[in-house]
Amino acid sequence: MLKINKISIENFRGIKSPVIIDFVKGGRPTSALIYGRNGTGKSSIVDAWEWLINSKIEYLSKEGVSERDYPHKLSNGDNVYINVDFTHPTITSAKTVYNKLKITTPTNSGEYSEFKTHTIYPNYLRYSDLQEFVFKTKGDKYKYIAKFFGLEKFTKNQSDLQSSLTRISSQLLQFQSQLIDNKRAVVKITGNSIVDEISIVSFINSIAAKYKFDGITDFKDSYKAKAAISEIVKANPIAAELAAWTEFQSRLNQFYTLPQVIQDCNDIDLIFKGLKSDEVNITNLILIDLYASATETLSKLSDKTKCPVCDKTFDGDLEKHISDKHKALEELNKKKKDYISKRKEILTKLDSITKKLAIIKSEKNEKVLLAFNSFFDDVEFLETELPNSISELKKLLKDIETLNLSNQASILRIGSLSDKELDNRKIVTDKIKTLSEDKTSKDLANDFDSLIQIIVAFTGYLKNEKKVAYLTKITENLELLFTTLTLEIQTQIQNTFTAIQTDVIDCYNFLESTNQFLKNPEIKLVTGKDKAVELVIEFANEKISPAYKFMSESQVNSFGLAIFLSAVKYFNSNFKFIILDDVVNSFDSFKRPKVSQLLANKFGDFQVLMLTHDQIFFDTVQRDFPQWNRYKFASWDYTTGPRCNFSNNYNEEIQKLIDDDDAIGAGQKLGRYLEMVFGILNQNLQTPIPYKLENVYTLSEFYDPLVKRFKDKLRMANKQHIISILFSQFEQGTIFRNYCAHYKNEANPFTAIEIDSVFKKWIEIESEIYCSTCKSYCHLEVIGGVEYIRCNCGDLNLKNETKFQ
Amino acid sequence: MDFKSWLAQTKIDEPKLNVFITKLDPFFTETGFNGTEFERRITFSLRKMDSDIDELLKPEPYVEN
Numbered sequence: 077m078l079k080i081n082k083i084s085i086e087n088f089r090g091i092k093s094p095v096i097i098d099f100v101k102g103g104r105p106t107s108a109l110i111y112g113r114n115g116t117g118k119s120s121i122v123d124a125w126e127w128l129i130n131s132k133i134e135y136l137s138k139e140g141v142s143e144r145d146y147p148h149k150l151s152n153g154d155n156v157y158i159n160v161d162f163t164h165p166t167i168t169s170a171k172t173v174y175n176k177l178k179i180t181t182p183t184n185s186g187e188y189s190e191f192k193t194h195t196i197y198p199n200y201l202r203y204s205d206l207q208e209f210v211f212k213t214k215g216d217k218y219k220y221i222a223k224f225f226g227l228e229k230f231t232k233n234q235s236d237l238q239s240s241l242t243r244i245s246s247q248l249l250q251f252q253s254q255l256i257d258n259k260r261a262v263v264k265i266t267g268n269s270i271v272d273e274i275s276i277v278s279f280i281n282s283i284a285a286k287y288k289f290d291g292i293t294d295f296k297d298s299y300k301a302k303a304a305i306s307e308i309v310k311a312n313p314i315a316a317e318l319a320a321w322t323e324f325q326s327r328l329n330q331f332y333t334l335p336q337v338i339q340d341c342n343d344i345d346l347i348f349k350g351l352k353s354d355e356v357n358i359t360n361l362i363l364i365d366l367y368a369s370a371t372e373t374l375s376k377l378s379d380k381t382k383c384p385v386c387d388k389t390f391d392g393d394l395e396k397h398i399s400d401k402h403k404a405l406e407e408l409n410k411k412k413k414d415y416i417s418k419r420k421e422i423l424t425k426l427d428s429i430t431k432k433l434a435i436i437k438s439e440k441n442e443k444v445l446l447a448f449n450s451f452f453d454d455v456e457f458l459e460t461e462l463p464n465s466i467s468e469l470k471k472l473l474k475d476i477e478t479l480n481l482s483n484q485a486s487i488l489r490i491g492s493l494s495d496k497e498l499d500n501r502k503i504v505t506d507k508i509k510t511l512s513e514d515k516t517s518k519d520l521a522n523d524f525d526s527l528i529q530i531i532v533a534f535t536g537y538l539k540n541e542k543k544v545a546y547l548t549k550i551t552e553n554l555e556l557l558f559t560t561l562t563l564e565i566q567t568q569i570q571n572t573f574t575a576i577q578t579d580v581i582d583c584y585n586f587l588e589s590t591n592q593f594l595k596n597p598e599i600k601l602v603t604g605k606d607k608a609v610e611l612v613i614e615f616a617n618e619k620i621s622p623a624y625k626f627m628s629e630s631q632v633n634s635f636g637l638a639i640f641l642s643a644v645k646y647f648n649s650n651f652k653f654i655i656l657d658d659v660v661n662s663f664d665s666f667k668r669p670k671v672s673q674l675l676a677n678k679f680g681d682f683q684v685l686m687l688t689h690d691q692i693f694f695d696t697v698q699r700d701f702p703q704w705n706r707y708k709f710a711s712w713d714y715t716t717g718p719r720c721n722f723s724n725n726y727n728e729e730i731q732k733l734i735d736d737d738d739a740i741g742a743g744q745k746l747g748r749y750l751e752m753v754f755g756i757l758n759q760n761l762q763t764p765i766p767y768k769l770e771n772v773y774t775l776s777e778f779y780d781p782l783v784k785r786f787k788d789k790l791r792m793a794n795k796q797h798i799i800s801i802l803f804s805q806f807e808q809g810t811i812f813r814n815y816c817a818h819y820k821n822e823a824n825p826f827t828a829i830e831i832d833s834v835f836k837k838w839i840e841i842e843s844e845i846y847c848s849t850c851k852s853y854c855h856l857e858v859i860g861g862v863e864y865i866r867c868n869c870g871d872l873n874l875k876n877e878t879k880f881q
Numbered sequence: 882m883d884f885k886s887w888l889a890q891t892k893i894d895e896p897k898l899n900v901f902i903t904k905l906d907p908f909f910t911e912t913g914f915n916g917t918e919f920e921r922r923i924t925f926s927l928r929k930m931d932s933d934i935d936e937l938l939k940p941e942p943y944v945e946n
Contacts, residue, residue: 131911180912229884229913236914243920299940535938542930550923553901560891560898 078194078651079105080683081161085124087151088158088174090117092717097121098705099683105163107684107701111694112709117718118687122200122657124158128172129195131182134228135204143179150715159186167191194651197226201640203658209636214608220636221599221609222565224643225572230565237561241554248547251540258537265530276534283523295538298531309524318511318521320441323528325504331436332501334494335425341482344418348479351411360405367402374398412473419469422481426466429490433459447507451500454493461486566601569609572643573599579642580635583678587634587670589868594626597635611635633662637671641679652682660693666759668693669852672700673868676851692752698725700851730835739828743815746835747775753853754778757845760855761785761865775816789856789865795880802841806834844879847872884909 079099086094095117097108112118123146126133132143147156156174169186201224209220222231262271266279273295280301281291289304309316374380374395383390383398390397433455439445445452465486468476481487512518573580577598584597596614600621611632613623620626627635637659644654660668668690675684684704688694698706706723713719724732726749733742758765758778763785765777783803790797806812811830845854847867854874857864865874873879882890888906892899908915 230887232913233884233909236916240914240916240919243916244923247923296937299938303940535934539931539934542934543927546926546930547923553898556895557891557898557901557905560895561887564887 077164078167078191078653079163080653081105081163083121083125083685084159084161085121085157087148087154087156088124088127089120089146089148090712090717091120091124092148092150092715095121095718095720097685097707101703101705105683107682107686107704108707109694109697109701109704110685110687110707110709111691111723112687112689112718114689116709116712118689118709119202119657120717121685121687122202122655125200125655126198127182128158128160128170129192129198129200131172131180135202146179147174148717160191162191167194195648197643197647198224198228199644199648199651199653200655201637201657201659203661205640206633206636206659206662209632209639214610217599217611218569218609221569221573221639224640225569226643226647227565227568230561230568234558234561234565237554237558241551241558244547244554245551248544248551251543251547255537255540255544258533258540261533262530262537265526265533271534271537276530279530280527283527286523287520295534298534302527302531305524305527309520312517312520314511314514314517315520315524317443318508318517319524320444321504321507321511322521322525324439324441324444325508327436327439328501328504331432332497334432334490334497335428336494337422337425337429337487338482338491340418340422340425341484341487344415344422345479345482347411347415347418348476351408351415351473352478354408354411357405357408363405367398367405370398371395371402415473423466423469426462426469429458430462430466433462447503448500451493451496454489458486458489458493461489569599570601572646576639576642576646579645579678580638583638583641583674584634586674586677587638587667588631589670590667591631594631597623597638599639629662630664630667634667641674645679645682652679653685654679654682655685655687657687658689660688660690665692666756669696669700669756672697673851676700676849677869695726695749695752698723699727702727727839734828734832734835737828739826739831742828742831742835743826746831746838747815750775750838751778753842754782756853758782758785760853761789762856776813779816789863790874790879792877792880797874798879798881799841799844799874801881802837802844806837806841845872845874 081098081100083097083099084094085091097110099106099108110118110121123133123136127146133141133146136145147153153174153176157171159169159171161169167187167190170188170191171185172188173183173185175181175183205220205223208216219231222228259271262276263269266275268275268279276295276298277292280298283305284291284301287305287308289308290300292298292301309319370383380394381389383394436455437459439452461484465481465484468479469481511521581596585595588594593616594613598612598619600610600612601608610621611623611627612619612621613627613631613635614620615626623632623635641654645652656671660671663671672693675682686697686704688697694706698704702725706725708721708723709718710721711719726745730742730745730749733745754775755778757763758781761782763781765773765781768777786797786799786803790799811826812834815826815830815834846852847854847869849871850867850869852868854865854867854872857866863875866872885906888902888909892902905919908919
């Protein structure tokens with residue numbers, strides 16, 4: 077079995093000086109517990125571990141942080157590493173070092189490859205991972221589950237393939253549509269619904285026969301027919317001009333009708349003026365959500381004078397002030413949205429006009445250019461000026477000083493071109509009509525036009541036909557691969573879940589043992605969705621899906637944690653190691669000890685690296701696992717990183733303060749500890765406690781009902797329970813009573829000897845009510861009408877007759 | 882099973898995908914499927930189809946006897 081001896085990290089992320097976490101105590105492998113407030117560099121350890129395993133840190137990549145940012149800024153990328161020492165017959169260490177020359181490929185050494193075969197599945201869990209599982213969509217839950225089932229690469233490829241498939245399919249649709257247009261154009265010219273080379277060649281040859289030039293056998297020779305008919309047209313000036321005007325008419329039909337932009341430009345000018353007059357406030361738009369929540373928050377606050385946005389006292393009606401501010405910002409935001417939407421609309425229209433200009437600009441016939449001289453002047457002017465209007469409009473709002481789009485020459489020119497549409501069309505129609513009076517020339521021009529058009533259309537047809545066939549094959553294969561991959565992932569997820577289901581249920585039911593109705597969670601793949609899972613829970617023996625209908629946030633957290641722990645247990649059977657980074661954050665405080673108990677009960681053979689910023693949870697874990705190594709990240713400094721100290725557990729710290737004759741320090745630490753334990757015990761024994769609105773209790777207010785509860789529940793005729801005896805001894809004299817009432821007040825000092833006597837007696841009591849096997853305090857439960865006061869595993873049973881004297 | 886092994890197995894299980902997977906294989910990298918590069922190659926092939934047909938339909942150069 078692979079066991080960790082030591083993790084060393086240097087110059088990585090927030091860590092500068094080496095941080096060494098020892099996993100050996102008394103020559104035996106153990107776990108480690110790290111406490112540190114937020115921002116002291118704890119998470120850099122998990123980041124380093126992920127880097128060791130995967131060469132990259134996924135959540136940082138998603139946020140745009142690249143490998144370039146992994147080294148500590150003062151390190152210059154030198155000596156950036158994580159090294160892990162092991163106890164194992166063949167693996168002694170695994171090291172990953174930052175590679176300045178190829179930052180995405182760190183240098184691995186030691187027995188890295190063999191180590192990797194032991195860590196196929198992710199064995200680290202961050203608070204943020206659980207949050208994703210709790211709050212995000214079915215798709216995000218799918219990703220979470222896939223990640224911890226070792227399918228992250230599969231799902232990443234699945235997602236990438238799907239994106240490519242979507243884009244290629246959309247491209248295919250465009251070509252299919254173009255192919256239909258090509259076919260329609262060909263059919264219109266030939267009058268034959270069959271579109272193939274034979275029918276096109278036959279059509280061209282029918283024109284060849286009519287004008288007595290050589291026919292063709294293959295479409296590739298169509299240029300010969302084109303050249304032959306061009307010569308004939310050249311010899312007939314009327315037909316040549318008619319062909320030119322017919323071609324121009326076709327272009328003009330694509331050019332007109334122009335989109336109407338003048339009214340839109342008037343509108344955007346007005347919106348812009350309104351926005352610009354409020355420019356100072358535009359920067360405040362980012363505060364709109366803050367003002368929205370402030371309006372809501374303020375209605376619930378008793379003190380309505382202090383502004384929840386700036387935390388300053390406001391002289392006046394703050395509620396009205398905030399509400400007015402919020403309304404003004406909402407109005408401004410609406411204007412900004414109107415501006416953005418109008419701008420988008422205009423840009424789309426100008427873009428369409430730019431394309432139309434390019435089509436009409438390709439006209440080359442001199443007669444047409446001469447007749448439409450002023451029209452082409454306008455076209456040329458627009459080709460030069462319109463890009464300036466577009467780039468002006470594309471500028472950021474803050475970078476535009478004034479906007480007078482409706483009066484810009486280019487916009488006005490679009491208007492005037494548009495106004496001349498009917499006239500321009502009439503000129504062309506009249507010209508064609510006049511030139512068509514000579515039937516021979518008319519037929520020749522028409523046949524010339526048909527031949528040109530059919531060559532263009534069939535060439536397009538051939539190209540698009542090839543592209544459609546090519547892309548169809550690719551999309552079919554991609555679809556089949558995607559479907560096969562999806563099926564594989566879903567099968568793996570289902571099989572894996574089935575394999576770990578017993579453990580998941582065990583872990584969940586353990587964490588949520590106080591809830592008798594919600595139990596036995598499962599996951600279900602969502603039918604018809606490629607990437608979605610749904611949670612299922614049993615509520616009073618009925619399966620409920622989605623489980624959210626009945627589960628709280630904390631319960632979904634338990635589900636997420638249960639899946640992670642079970643997956644690691646199942647898959648990493650040769651490397652029993654887990655990292656839990658602040659995972660108890662969203663658990664209710666009374667449920668946090670359950671996490672510790674779960675580790676003790678079901679993961680006793682695992683090495684754990686537990687990171688927390690919760691002092692009480694740190695205390696809970698140190699009490700439950702006194703053999704673990706403990707560290708405190710006291711502070712963080714840019715030049716050195718975290719200040720990492722080896723830490724004592726609660727009892728050791730209290731004893732040390734007593735030994736140092738620091739009675740105040742020892743008294744206060746013991747007081748905090750007793751408050752925590754009394755709280756847990758009262759919860760476990762369901763002790764009735766008078767409700768206090770301010771929710772602040774003295775030690776006595778917790779202690780007195782607790783002792784009464786114990787005594788009430790542990791009665792036996794003519795006998796006294798050991799707990800009752802110990803509590804009586806605890807209260808002998810006035811020391812403890814005084815301590816309970818005044819331990820927070822430094823003006824009433826106690827001697828170290830007095831604190832020591834309270835402390836020693838409490839240790840004696842605790843050993844009677846706390847089970848060191850399952851790491852739980854005794855609790856009250858009633859089964860089949862029989863009352864028990866016992867620990868979770870049942871080893872400790874206070875109702876046992878031997879406990880009565 | 883890692884992803885590359887799954888791909889190799891799929892070539893056997895789905896013989897019609899054999900050639901396609903072989904062509905696609907280099908685009909599966911450590912960071913996922915390189916769709917951008919794959920689609921760039923497709924665009925290149927599509928352009929080549931255009932130029933092939935344009936080349937085919939180009940008038941033959943005039944050769945003097």
